[in-house]
Amino acid sequence: MHISKQVLEQYLREKWGPDAAVRSFGPLGDVQSRRVLKGFGYGAPVIIEARVGGRTRRMVLETMRPGPHGHEHMADRAHAMLWDYATYNRLPRHVRALDVGAFTASGRVRSVEDAREFFVLTEFEKGGEYQRDLARIARTGRLERQDLARARALADYLVEIHQVKKRAPDLYRRALRDLIGHGECLMGVVDSYPKTVSFITPSLLESIERRANAWRWRLRGRTGRLSQVHGDYHPWNVLFRKGVDFSVLDRSRQEWGEPADDVTAMTINYLFCSLRRWGDLRGPFERLFRLFWDRYLEGTADHGVLEAAPPFFAFRGLVVASPVWYPTLDLRVRRALFNFIGNVLDQPRFDPARVNEYLKGPSS
Numbered sequence: 001m002h003i004s005k006q007v008l009e010q011y012l013r014e015k016w017g018p019d020a021a022v023r024s025f026g027p028l029g030d031v032q033s034r035r036v037l038k039g040f041g042y043g044a045p046v047i048i049e050a051r052v053g054g055r056t057r058r059m060v061l062e063t064m065r066p067g068p069h070g071h072e073h074m075a076d077r078a079h080a081m082l083w084d085y086a087t088y089n090r091l092p093r094h095v096r097a098l099d100v101g102a103f104t105a106s107g108r109v110r111s112v113e114d115a116r117e118f119f120v121l122t123e124f125e126k127g128g129e130y131q132r133d134l135a136r137i138a139r140t141g142r143l144e145r146q147d148l149a150r151a152r153a154l155a156d157y158l159v160e161i162h163q164v165k166k167r168a169p170d171l172y173r174r175a176l177r178d179l180i181g182h183g184e185c186l187m188g189v190v191d192s193y194p195k196t197v198s199f200i201t202p203s204l205l206e207s208i209e210r211r212a213n214a215w216r217w218r219l220r221g222r223t224g225r226l227s228q229v230h231g232d233y234h235p236w237n238v239l240f241r242k243g244v245d246f247s248v249l250d251r252s253r254q255e256w257g258e259p260a261d262d263v264t265a266m267t268i269n270y271l272f273c274s275l276r277r278w279g280d281l282r283g284p285f286e287r288l289f290r291l292f293w294d295r296y297l298e299g300t301a302d303h304g305v306l307e308a309a310p311p312f313f314a315f316r317g318l319v320v321a322s323p324v325w326y327p328t329l330d331l332r333v334r335r336a337l338f339n340f341i342g343n344v345l346d347q348p349r350f351d352p353a354r355v356n357e358y359l360k361g362p363s364s
């Protein structure tokens with residue numbers, strides 16, 4: 001598929017007036033003056049620099065490619081784009097959504113009547129992914145003062161957004177149901193695993209599904225925990241600028257959910273980075289892991305999050321252990337992650353001080 005300057009300009013003029021003009025556009029990270037972007041594909045963000053309303057603006061046009069994890073049908077992808085537009089601007093610090101629309105059968109960008117695929121247009125935000133910080137820490141084995149400040153800021157952000165509650169029991173139960181059955185969540189990730197990879201057999205994956213679903217039944221009555229959430233709060237969805245100034249990207253699946261979803265999504269990455277570097281949780285990543293949990297618990301006094309964490313850690317553990325997304329992962333790391341998943345699911349509550357115990361297998 002190709003997308004042209006003329007098509008983009010026509011779209012911007014319909015939205016913002018006849019003076020709108022595209023100056024340059026291209027794949028994210030490669031803005032150039034051009035008239036046509038050849039090979040434009042769904043799922044490849046395009047950054048647009050345009051003159052709108054008398055000032056220069058930079059925007060990102062995002063689409064979603066067809067694929068597994070509940071994105072097989074056009075209606076699935078349309079749902080995701082419409083949901084993004086409806087919720088991005090209601091979350092503090094999230095990049096702003098400017099519009100939602102569709103590509104038509106004739107290749108134009110306009111209303112949705114004859115839509116083939118949808119997109120969401122957001123503001124462009126400067127910043128570096130938080131994952132860069134974690135990669136540096138793994139490489140050097142050292143923390144900088146700013147690393148501690150950023151971890152505190154990330155925990156404080158969750159304290160802030162999670163204090164917004166909603167009375168909607170059906171939404172809380174849906175959040176738990178989606179954790180298990182949504183194409184982007186636990187069952188979708190399981191279905192993406194190859195049939196057998198070393199010790200990861202279908203029976204092992206089935207066992208994890210069953211135990212995670214048992215947790216859904218334990219938690220489904222705790223509907224008072226329903227809170228404003230990000231839904232996919234991991235290091236690739238946080239952009240830091242100077243110091244602790246940051247924005248978040250791509251909140252996913254739900255506006256309201258279980259706070260443990262956000263806390264586990266971030267902290268599993270401290271564990272994952274430490275496992276790849278040292279084989280357990282230690283040193284700088286152990287400090288960040290414990291700091292994040294302590295800061296969050298101190299700020300919320302919500303110790304119920306520890307009782308809700310196990311099935312969410314199971315989902316996030318399956319993600320980082322995935323042989324599809326991390327095909328070169330050391331077998332010992334993958335096995336430790338599956339030990340972690342199984343042991344955490346078997347606990348009545350998660351204990352941040354026992355992580356290295358959870359990483360051990362039955363014969364360790």
